[in-house]
Amino acid sequence: MRGRRAWLTSTALLALAACAGPNPPVPQAGSTPPQAVLPGPYQFLTLAEAAALEAVVDRLIPPDELGPGGREAGCALFIDRQLAGPFGRSESLYLLPPFLDGTPEQGPQSPLTPAVRLRAGLAALETYCRAAFVGRAFAALPPTVQDRLLSEIEDGTLALAGVNARAWFDLVLQMTMEGFFADPIYGGNRQMAGWRLIGFPGARYDYRDWVERHGVAYALPPVGIGGRPGWHDAG
Amino acid sequence: MPAEPLPAADAVIIGFGWSGALIAEALSAAGLGVVVLERGPYRDTASDFPPGFAPDELRYAVRHDLVVPTAQNTITFRNRAGQTALPVRQWGSFLPASGAGGGGVHWNGQTWRFRPSDFVLRSHLLDAHGHGVIPGDVTIQDWGVTYAELEPFYDRFEYLAGISGRAGNLRGRLQQGGNPFEGPRQRDYPTPPMRMTLAPTRFADAARALGYHPFPQPSANLSEPYTNPLGVVIGPCSYCGFCERFGCGNYSKASPQTALMPVLRRRPNFALRTGAEVLEIARAPDGRHARGVRYVDADGVERYQRAELVILAAYTFENVRLLLLSGIGQPYDPRDGSGVVGRNYAYQTTASVQLFFDDTRFNPFIGAGALGMVVDDLNADGRDHARLGFIGGAHLAAMQSGGRPILSRPTRPGTPRWGGAWKHAVARDYLRNASLGASGSSVSHRGAWLDLDPTYRDRHGRRLLRMTFDFHANDLRMIQHATDRLAGIGRAMEPAAMVVNERRGPYSIVPYQSTHNVGGAVMGPDPATSVVNPWLQSWDVANLFVVGASSFPQNPSYNPTGTVGALALRAANAILTRYLPSPGPLVSR
Ligand SMILES: Cc1cc2nc3c(=O)[nH]c(=O)nc-3n(C[C@H](O)[C@H](O)[C@H](O)COP(=O)(O)OP(=O)(O)OC[C@H]3O[C@@H](n4cnc5c(N)ncnc54)[C@H](O)[C@@H]3O)c2cc1C
Numbered sequence: 001m002r003g004r005r006a007w008l009t010s011t012a013l014l015a016l017a018a019c020a021g022p023n024p025p026v027p028q029a030g031s032t033p034p035q036a037v038l039p040g041p042y043q044f045l046t047l048a049e050a051a052a053l054e055a056v057v058d059r060l061i062p063p064d065e066l067g068p069g070g071r072e073a074g075c076a077l078f079i080d081r082q083l084a085g086p087f088g089r090s091e092s093l094y095l096l097p098p099f100l101d102g103t104p105e106q107g108p109q110s111p112l113t114p115a116v117r118l119r120a121g122l123a124a125l126e127t128y129c130r131a132a133f134v135g136r137a138f139a140a141l142p143p144t145v146q147d148r149l150l151s152e153i154e155d156g157t158l159a160l161a162g163v164n165a166r167a168w169f170d171l172v173l174q175m176t177m178e179g180f181f182a183d184p185i186y187g188g189n190r191q192m193a194g195w196r197l198i199g200f201p202g203a204r205y206d207y208r209d210w211v212e213r214h215g216v217a218y219a220l221p222p223v224g225i226g227g228r229p230g231w232h233d234a235g
Numbered sequence: 236m237p238a239e240p241l242p243a244a245d246a247v248i249i250g251f252g253w254s255g256a257l258i259a260e261a262l263s264a265a266g267l268g269v270v271v272l273e274r275g276p277y278r279d280t281a282s283d284f285p286p287g288f289a290p291d292e293l294r295y296a297v298r299h300d301l302v303v304p305t306a307q308n309t310i311t312f313r314n315r316a317g318q319t320a321l322p323v324r325q326w327g328s329f330l331p332a333s334g335a336g337g338g339g340v341h342w343n344g345q346t347w348r349f350r351p352s353d354f355v356l357r358s359h360l361l362d363a364h365g366h367g368v369i370p371g372d373v374t375i376q377d378w379g380v381t382y383a384e385l386e387p388f389y390d391r392f393e394y395l396a397g398i399s400g401r402a403g404n405l406r407g408r409l410q411q412g413g414n415p416f417e418g419p420r421q422r423d424y425p426t427p428p429m430r431m432t433l434a435p436t437r438f439a440d441a442a443r444a445l446g447y448h449p450f451p452q453p454s455a456n457l458s459e460p461y462t463n464p465l466g467v468v469i470g471p472c473s474y475c476g477f478c479e480r481f482g483c484g485n486y487s488k489a490s491p492q493t494a495l496m497p498v499l500r501r502r503p504n505f506a507l508r509t510g511a512e513v514l515e516i517a518r519a520p521d522g523r524h525a526r527g528v529r530y531v532d533a534d535g536v537e538r539y540q541r542a543e544l545v546i547l548a549a550y551t552f553e554n555v556r557l558l559l560l561s562g563i564g565q566p567y568d569p570r571d572g573s574g575v576v577g578r579n580y581a582y583q584t585t586a587s588v589q590l591f592f593d594d595t596r597f598n599p600f601i602g603a604g605a606l607g608m609v610v611d612d613l614n615a616d617g618r619d620h621a622r623l624g625f626i627g628g629a630h631l632a633a634m635q636s637g638g639r640p641i642l643s644r645p646t647r648p649g650t651p652r653w654g655g656a657w658k659h660a661v662a663r664d665y666l667r668n669a670s671l672g673a674s675g676s677s678v679s680h681r682g683a684w685l686d687l688d689p690t691y692r693d694r695h696g697r698r699l700l701r702m703t704f705d706f707h708a709n710d711l712r713m714i715q716h717a718t719d720r721l722a723g724i725g726r727a728m729e730p731a732a733m734v735v736n737e738r739r740g741p742y743s744i745v746p747y748q749s750t751h752n753v754g755g756a757v758m759g760p761d762p763a764t765s766v767v768n769p770w771l772q773s774w775d776v777a778n779l780f781v782v783g784a785s786s787f788p789q790n791p792s793y794n795p796t797g798t799v800g801a802l803a804l805r806a807a808n809a810i811l812t813r814y815l816p817s818p819g820p821l822v823s824r
Contacts, residue, residue: 026500027509029282029335031300034291060653066662092304094324096691102321105743106312109321147654154652173653181640182293197658198665200600200640203290205484206473207601214433215596225288 036226037081037187044084044115048137049122050076055139057176059146068193070176078179078188079118079172088115114171121168124160125149184224191229195222202228238539240527244270244506246810247528247542249513249557252337253796254548254782254803256491257392260465260498261807263505270540271505272530274512275303275334279492284340284482292639296480301341302326303333307512310552311688314705314741316569322691322699328743329750330480331550335509338550338750339490339796343479343604343636344455346398347793348389348801350615351382351418356789364621370709372681374572374579375626375789379760379769382418385801388808390421392800393453396489397461397469400424400453414450416611429458429472434597434669435608438633441727447610452632453797454605455489465498476637478604488604509533514695516545516561518776525779531695544810547781548803551580554785555685555755556700564756564766564775567684569703575766577686579679579754580702581790584629584710586718586738588671590730591647596666599638607634610724613717614792615676620716625709629675629717629792631724638665645670647732671725673717674749675738679789680707685755706740714738751795753787758802760822768822770809771802777820780806 042050057070057079070076082088090113099111110117129138129149138146152158153169160168179188181195183203189195195202202222210218221228245267248255255271263269278284278301294300308331311320332338352359355377360368369375402423403413410423428451431439439449456472463469470487478488486493499505510533517526517539527541547554558564558576567578614628638644645668646660688701715737722735759765762774771786773779782803784795813821 025503025506026496027277027507029277029279031278031283033288034294061658062655064655064658066658087298092299092306094305094309094322096322096694098690100319100321103314103318103741105314105741105745106321107323107327107744108325150653176653178293178297178641181644182297183291185291186293194640197662198640198644200638200665203477204600205286205290205475205477207475207598208471208473210598210601211430211432211474214436216598217596218598218600225291 034185034225036185037077039077042077042080044088045076045080048126049119050080051139052122052126052137053079055146056150056172057179059143059150060173060176061180062143067197068191070180072190073180073193074188074190075176075179078182078186079175081187082175082178083115083118089113117163117168117171120163121160121165121172124163124165128160185226192222192224238529238537240539240541243527243541243543244268245542246270246544246546247272247540248546248548249528250337250547250549250553251335251491251507252332252548252550253339253491253800255337255546256339256495256499257800257803258546258548258782258807259505260495261804262810263499263502265811266504268504269506270542271507272511272513272528272540273335273507273509274307275332275509277335277507277509278340278482279496280482280484280486284484286484289481289484290475290477292477292641295341296639297641299326299330301332301334301480301482302330306694307333308553308693310700310702311691312702312704312744314703315682316703320688320701320703323744327745328748329752330747331552331750335507336491340482340492341480342455342796343794344488345605345794346393346396346453346455346797348417348420349382349791349793349798350416352615353791354378354380354382354385360621360626368621368626370707373707373709374679374681376759376764378788379758379765380805385805386418386421388801388804389797391804392797394425395463395465395494396455396800397425397457397463397494398453398455398489399426399429399458401428401451403450412450414609414611415448416614424453426458426461429454429456429603429606431608432598432601432606432635433595434635435606435633437669437728438671438724439608442610442724445724445727447612447724449608449610452605452607452609452634454603456603456605457487457489463494465495467494467497469493472603474601474603474606476600476602476639478602479636513549513557514560514697516547516557516563516779518561518563523776525776543778545779547779548783550783551752551755551785552685552700554781554783556687558756558766558781559687560697563773563779566686569681569684572681575757575764577684577755579757579788580683580685580704580752581677581679581754581787582704582742583749583751583790584675584677584706584714584738585748586673586675586714586721587736588718588721588725589645589734589736590669590671590725590728591664591732592667592669593731594667597669598666599635599643599668602635602637604636605634606636607632613720620713623716625713625716627676627678627710627713627792629673629714631671631673631717631721633669633671640665645734648734671721673714673721674792674794675710675714675717676792677790678707678709679754682707705742706738711738711740751784751790753784753790753795756781756785757788758786759788762824770813770821771806772809772814772821774824778818780810782806
């Protein structure tokens with residue numbers, strides 16, 4: 001027992017010497033704050049792709065008496081910036097082969113990144129529309145026709161050449177909703193249109209005064225990571 | 236190229252989640268030189284999740300910023316033998332952690348003790364119901380530790396973390412308002428329960444009227460400021476609604492950072508190396524003694540850290556994989572049931588009920604990871620369960636963890652996913668919905684195990700872990716029974732519409748269910764059916780301890796971390812009081 005203690009003390013010192021070397025005992029932390037998306041030209045989408053995507057997001061979330069639609073809320077800008085970044089490139093995903101089709105329970109297995117899939121689907125949609133509607137682009141079709149096409153893609157009755165149209169629809173819908181409800185710092189949810197629609201107060205971060213006010217409407221307007229429009233207007 | 240060994244540490248710990256951090260605290264307090272190797276980055280409150288950017292649903296909850304990238308480490312999955320397992324390319328069903336604090340950074344904080352009967356499950360069921368009650372392919376077993384033996388360590392974990400709750404059983408005396416089904420505890424929780432929002436309050440009222448015994452969820456989101464036994468202050472929860480999947484900007488969710496780090500970082504005999512991914516546990520030529528670990532450091536350089544003690548605390552998947560890759564213990568063979576490493580993988584069997592109201596505002600954005608009311612009447616002990624045709628059980632709850640709108644904006648049944656009708660529905664339903672959940676147990680069985688994948692490898696060329704898992708029919712019967720009762724409580728809350736999300740097989744890796752992956756390196760009194768002895772010491776390598784939920788022989792209904800913490804503290808105590816005075820096996824084979 002005594003021998004053991006002596007041994008412990010000496011190796012504890014050794015270990016100490018080892019950590020006093022190049023490594024500090026505890027490393028430094030530091031995550032990067034989010035980079036605000038600034039309005040400006042599309043970075044990933046071409047102008048034609050952007051026109052089609054703006055039309056799509058405006059049908060998925062149409063403007064109406066309740067508030068702005070997906071286009072005005074910046075959903076296409078959000079998608080553009082996401083596709084231009086690490087998400088669009090599947091940067092953090094396991095992408096080693098072999099790529100095999102599995103069961104639905106085994107999850108997505110495509111080697112294609114969201115950027116590639118989104119672009120291919122938009123191209124296939126345009127090809128289809130120009131053939132089916134005498135040269136007209138999706139964006140130039142009446143809203144009722146756009147809705148019908150999107151419904152048919154969603155339920156699998158309309159196939160688009162060379163792409164998995166249903167999976168493409170799911171990707172666009174997912175990203176449109178992300179754009180509508182994510183913090184406005186990412187370029188969507190402009191003027192907090194998504195949060196205002198449903199009554200989500202955003203990044204308030206403290207509801208201690210509200211926990212036990214059961215059933216009472218929350219009184220304060222939404223706020224994002226970067227503040228809220230009113231703050232900046234007020235200068 | 237063999238790396239030059241680094242000077243020996245008394246103990247090297249692989250992984251800095253709750254398991255690794257609790258052991259590091261105990262061993263370094265006793266004067267041992269401790270080196271922790273953690274594959275992810277260092278993280279702390281002010282620098283990594285300050286209130287200025289912590290409440291970011293897209294980054295943390297959707298893009299999984301705190302989770303290990305699958306590019307770095309993933310598993311392969313199939314439902315059953317005979318299928319080809321495929322890699323999980325995008326996390327879904329569970330979210331394994333990476334970085335200092337591990338899952339303790341982004342957990343909910345629902346902090347449970349398991350029931351006394353859970354630790355002696357097999358003998359308890361055989362005593363109560365006789366042999367026929369356990370299906371032939373079910374491999375549940377006793378833990379080799381009793382609730383009474385673990386109680387002091389549960390107490391220690393709860394007091395280090397400051398858990399907010401109300402006792403249901405104080406030294407055998409039932410307490411009003413707590414969980415009447417819990418095992419006896421020596422004293423009350425360190426802090427009182429959280430205050431309740433409307434949905435859990437209504438749930439509890441309805442449950443009480445139906446004869447159940449609701450109580451507040453024991454929570455690591457603290458109800459009030461608290462100073463733990465190490466002198467560290469943890470702040471009060473602000474019910475911000477950005478809790479599970481997020482780091483807490485208020486220092487009010489107990490984590491290795493908030494509860495232990497302020498003390499650890501002042502100890503000269505503690506060192507944490509981040510960006511250090513362990514590849515293998517190295518052994519002496521006789522195979523019975525660990526010499527240290529090989530790892531790749533933050534610069535991509537391979538290193539060899541020598542140590543007198545190796546603590547493997549890298550979560551269920553990497554615990555099992557590192558054992559297999561290092562050739563420690565006999566791998567499980569599902570064909571004849573021989574071997575132990577990878578045997579008895581289990582999960583959690585969950586279901587939910589969604590309620591929609593016309594006029595009642597629930598303000599779902601108010602929330603905390605462990606805010607809610609629970610009913611535990613239908614759990615493991617339930618005397619008629621064997622008669623109903625299953626073993627195990629579930630607890631039912633109304634948790635309000637924060638209605639963040641990208642992932643949580645349910646609409647009434649029949650609502651389309653997009654368009655004007657969707658928009659009207661989401662505007663109506665967002666504030667006026669509440670959700671109830673059932674969290675059920677998971678038996679271990681012959682058809683569920685972990686081994687090395689024959690095909691897929693990580694970026695270092697090492698084989699990935701392969702999971703073969705599906706829900707056992709027993710568990711689907713169990714959760715159906717619980718879901719029916721849950722819907723009964725939901726109906727009693729008189730919603731305008733209700734959706735019952737039943738759990739059906741086959742198990743899918745896609746929708747999130749829980750990060751409660753257990754087993755594969757299970758504990759027990761018998762080396763023929765366990766990887767570690769009841770002190771979490773490897774049966775094969777006496778100076779190796781394997782810590783975490785990998786030691787659970789099957790999964791009770793409750794969230795695991797309370798028990799993970801208690802078992803880690805008990806293992807640390809055994810190292811200090813039993814192993815070091817006379818190094819060697821603490822239980823002879
Ligand atoms: C969203 C979410 C919510 C949860 N909510 C709850 C809850 O409410 N209640 C509850 O009880 N539990 C909850 N859990 C589970 C809880 O997080 C885990 O039980 C707990 O974190 C396990 O602690 P651990 O230290 O054993 O493992 P981890 O916290 O996973 O830590 C293991 C560490 O080891 C590191 N590591 C892995 N491999 C290596 C390697 N090869 N080399 C070096 N380092 C490595 C990892 O990076 C990680 O940091 C939740 C989990 C998640 C993801």
